[in-house]
Amino acid sequence: MSKGKVVFISAFHDYRTAKRASIHQIAGALARGGYDVSFLSTRFSRLSWSKGDSRLFLWDRANRIETVDGIQCYLWRTPLHPFATGNKIADRMMAPLFQLYARLPDLHVDAMLAEADHVVVEASVAAILLRRIHHLNPCARIIYYATDRLETVGAHPFVQQQLERDAKLVHHVSMRSWLMAPDFHWADRLTRIGFGIDPEDFEAVGSTPYPAGQRTAVSVGSMLFDEGFFRHAAAAFPDVMFHVIGCGRRFDAPSNVIIHDEMPFRDTLPYIAHATIGVAPYLQAPGVEYLAETSLKLAQFEYLGRPAVCPDFATGDVRSRYGYRPDDAGSIEEAVSGALAAAGSVSPVIFPKWAEIGERLLYPEHYPDTAPA
Structure with missing residues (x-):
C-alpha cells in the first residue's frame, strides 16, 4: 500500500x-x-x-x-x-x-x-x-x-x-x-x-579511471561553472590532470585539462572516489555564500575524505576545503597546493541517507x- x-x-x-x-x-x-x-x-x-x-x-x-x-x-x-x-x-x-x-x-x-x-x-x-x-x-x-x-x-x-x-x-x-x-x-x-548520501552508491565504484601514480583533480557539474579557474590552476600545476565532467561546454585550457560530457551519476563516482582532490569552481554571484552549506559536490568530497578546492565564499567552516579568490591566480595556486598536500589525511564525514x-x-x-x- x-x-x-x-x-x-x-x-x-x-x-x-x-x-x-x-x-x-x-x-x-x-x-x-x-x-x-x-x-x-x-x-x-x-x-x-x-x-x-x-x-x-x-x-x-x-x-x-x-x-x-x-x-x-x-x-x-x-x-x-x-x-x-x-x-x-x-x-x-x-x-x-x-x-x-x-x-x-x-x-x-x-x-x-x-x-x-x-x-x-x-x-x-x-x-x-x-x-x-x-x-x-x-x-x-x-x-x-x-x-x-x-x-x-x-x-x-x-x-x-x-x-x-x-x-x-x-x-x-x-x-x-x-x-x-x-x-x-x-x-x-x-x-x-x-x-x-547513500553508502551503497559508493560501495562498488570500480577501479580508478586514472593512470597509476597520476595526481588528479575532478570537478562535476555545471552550476555557476568558472572555466577561468582551470586556466590558472592547470598552468600552475602541469603535473596534475584536471578532469571536468558535465560542465556543459567546451573551452580553451591547458592540455592537462580533460573535458568529459555529462555522464550518469554512477559513472562519475570512480572519478570522484579515486581523485587526489576535488574542485568546486563556482563563479561569484549574488548571495552565493549559501553554497558553503548546500553544494552536493562538496558534500560528496567530504564523504569520500577528499580535500576540496573552492572559492573562499564556499569554504564555510569545513577544514578540508581550501578557498581561493576567483580570478586571483596566486590564491588559486595556494589553494590547490594546500589541497594536494592534505590528500590522504582527511577523515570521511557521515551523512544521513x-x-x-x-x-x-x-x-x-x-x-x-x-x-x-
Whole structure:
C-alpha cells in the first residue's frame, strides 16, 4: 500500500537525465520507500534548443508519462516558455508571459497535481505554479524546496514576486542552509533538511579511471561553472590532470585539462572516489555564500575524505576545503597546493541517507532539528 502520492516539480531537471541533483536522489529514495512518486519537468520548448538543455534527448518522449525506477516522469513541452533576459526593460515585457505560462492547459499536469498528497516545488520558475496547484488540490501539502536562491541562479524577478504573493499557499519551506532564511521574510514555516548520501552508491565504484601514480583533480557539474579557474590552476600545476565532467561546454585550457560530457551519476563516482582532490569552481554571484552549506559536490568530497578546492565564499567552516579568490591566480595556486598536500589525511564525514532526507522534506515536524534554533 502506498504511503502517499508525492509530485516533484522542477524547471531544470527531469528524473531521466544523467545528472543527479538532490531532487533526483530524494524522489528515488521516496519511491523505493513506498511512496507513489511523480516527477514533473517544466519550462521546456523550442527555446530549449538554443540553450543546450540537458533534456533535449527527451524531445520525442515529452508530453507523455513514462515510468522509470517506479517514478512517473512527465516532461511538459510547450511551444515556447518565458525566461529571464538579464535586461530590466525586456524582463518587464516578459513578466506577463509567466502568468500566461502558468495557466497553459495540460490534462496530464492537472491530473498529476489534483491527485497528490504532497507537491514539492523546487526553487525555480516552478514557483509560479503554486496558485494552480492549490486551485486543483486545496488539500495537498505544498512544499517549497529551496535548493538555491532565486537571485543567485538568475531567475526572473516575477518568480520571486509571485512566490511572495502566494506565500500563504506554502505549507513549509525546506532549505539546505539557514543562510537562505532572509529570502523568506514572508514565511514563518522555515525548515532545514541538509544532505543525504547513500553508502551503497559508493560501495562498488570500480577501479580508478586514472593512470597509476597520476595526481588528479575532478570537478562535476555545471552550476555557476568558472572555466577561468582551470586556466590558472592547470598552468600552475602541469603535473596534475584536471578532469571536468558535465560542465556543459567546451573551452580553451591547458592540455592537462580533460573535458568529459555529462555522464550518469554512477559513472562519475570512480572519478570522484579515486581523485587526489576535488574542485568546486563556482563563479561569484549574488548571495552565493549559501553554497558553503548546500553544494552536493562538496558534500560528496567530504564523504569520500577528499580535500576540496573552492572559492573562499564556499569554504564555510569545513577544514578540508581550501578557498581561493576567483580570478586571483596566486590564491588559486595556494589553494590547490594546500589541497594536494592534505590528500590522504582527511577523515570521511557521515551523512544521513536520502530516505531520511525525504521524510524530513515531507514531514519536518517529526524531526525537531529541522526547526530554527
